[in-house]
Amino acid sequence: MxxxxxxVARLLDGEKMAERCRxxxxxxxxxxKIFTRHKDCGLEGLTDRSRTSYRQANYLPFQLETLxxxxxxxxxxxxxxxxxxxxxxxxxxxxxxxxxxxxxVLDRHDLVNHGRERRHPREGRxxxxxxxxxxxxRRLQGRVHAHRQALLLSAHHHGLRITLPDLL
Numbered sequence: 001m002x003x004x005x006x007x008v009a010r011l012l013d014g015e016k017m018a019e020r021c022r023x024x025x026x027x028x029x030x031x032x033k034i035f036t037r038h039k040d041c042g043l044e045g046l047t048d049r050s051r052t053s054y055r056q057a058n059y060l061p062f063q064l065e066t067l068x069x070x071x072x073x074x075x076x077x078x079x080x081x082x083x084x085x086x087x088x089x090x091x092x093x094x095x096x097x098x099x100x101x102x103x104x105v106l107d108r109h110d111l112v113n114h115g116r117e118r119r120h121p122r123e124g125r126x127x128x129x130x131x132x133x134x135x136x137x138r139r140l141q142g143r144v145h146a147h148r149q150a151l152l153l154s155a156h157h158h159g160l161r162i163t164l165p166d167l168l
Contacts, residue, residue, distance in 0.1 A: 004046040007031070008038045060097055065105050068097075072111045080106060 007024050011017065029035040037045030050108075060068075064087075071083050080103035088096040097105075106112045 001046050001048070004034050004038075005043075008035060008046065011035055060101065060105065064097070068102055068105050068107050072109075074104055076111075079103075082166065 003024065006018060007026075010020055017031055017035070018028060021028050024031075026034075034046065039045075067087070068083055071086060072078060075082075080099045082104075084096050084099050084102050087102075103112065
């Protein structure tokens with residue numbers, strides 16, 4: 001703050017902004033910012049300001065958050081877009097939260113269905129051996145097609161030996 005005070009004092013004495021900025025090793029933009037804050041706020045304008053954000057993302061007032069949760073509990077089939085639309089219609093004088101914020105509130109209260117689980121996970125599913133051989137042949141068929149020649153496939157784990165014909 002002492003540096004800023006000396007900077008502003010020299011400017012008030014009539015010295016040029018560009019010269020003072022070079023001397024104090026700051027940019028012109030910073031110099032004008034400091035001088036403007038001093039003009040607007042006095043000595044308090046020269047103190048360090050808090051760097052924390054004045055607003056937090058996905059944070060809502062307690063009343064609005066409880067209203068979102070209660071709407072979801074009354075209507076379990078409603079999602080975040082519909083709840084936001086209802087809030088917008090009911091409280092037209094306030095800016096409604098974003099859909100992502102409503103979804104975050106619902107997720108924080110475990111009111112979001114993350115989709116159904118897969119009925120047949122891949123690793124537990126049994127595949128017929130002849131279908132596995134055929135799918136292996138199809139996967140490698142693109143390579144055969146690219147080289148335009150017959151290829152002898154040897155899949156030792158299936159005991160498969162197939163000669164694929166030249167397709168072109």
